[in-house]
Amino acid sequence: AVLADNVVERRRRHALWALAELGGSEARAALVAALDYPNDDTRIQALRALGQSAGELPAKTFELLEGGAPPVRREAAACAYRARSMAARAEAIWARVLSAAALAVSSSDAGSKPD
Numbered sequence: 215a216v217l218a219d220n221v222v223e224r225r226r227r228h229a230l231w232a233l234a235e236l237g238g239s240e241a242r243a244a245l246v247a248a249l250d251y252p253n254d255d256t257r258i259q260a261l262r263a264l265g266q267s268a269g270e271l272p273a274k275t276f277e278l279l280e281g282g283a284p285p286v287r288r289e290a291a292a293c294a295y296r297a298r299s300m301a302a303r304a305e306a307i308w309a310r311v312l313s314a315a316a317l318a319v320s321s322s323d324a325g326s327k328p329d
Contacts, residue, residue: 226251227259234263242267249274257282258289265293 230248233241248260249272257278264271271294279290 223253223255226253226256230256230259230263234267237267242269246272246274249278254283254286257286261286261289261293265289265296271297 226248230245233244242264245260245263245267249257249264251257251260261275261278264275275290275293278286279294280287282290
C-alpha cells in the first residue's frame, strides 16, 4: 500500500510539473490549490513550479514560509527568491527597452527639420 501511495504522489507531482509547462490561468490555479495538499513533496513541487512562472506569488507561499515543514519552508523561500529575481530581470529588460525607445525618438527628432 505504501508503494502504491508513492506512485500516486509521484504521478501527482509529474502532473503539477506538466501544468507548469502548459501555463495559463487554469494551470496556475491548480498549482496554487496544490499548496493546500497535505503531502509535503507535492507542496514542494507546486512551489517549484510557481517559482518558475511569472506573476505574483500566492499568499499561501508566505504562509508556508512561516509555518510549513522545514523542507517546505526552504522551497517557499527559494520560490520567493526566484520570483524576486525574475521581477528584477524583467524590470531591467523593460528599462533597456524604454531607453532604446527614447534614444530612437530623440535621434529621429534630431534628424527632422523645424518648419
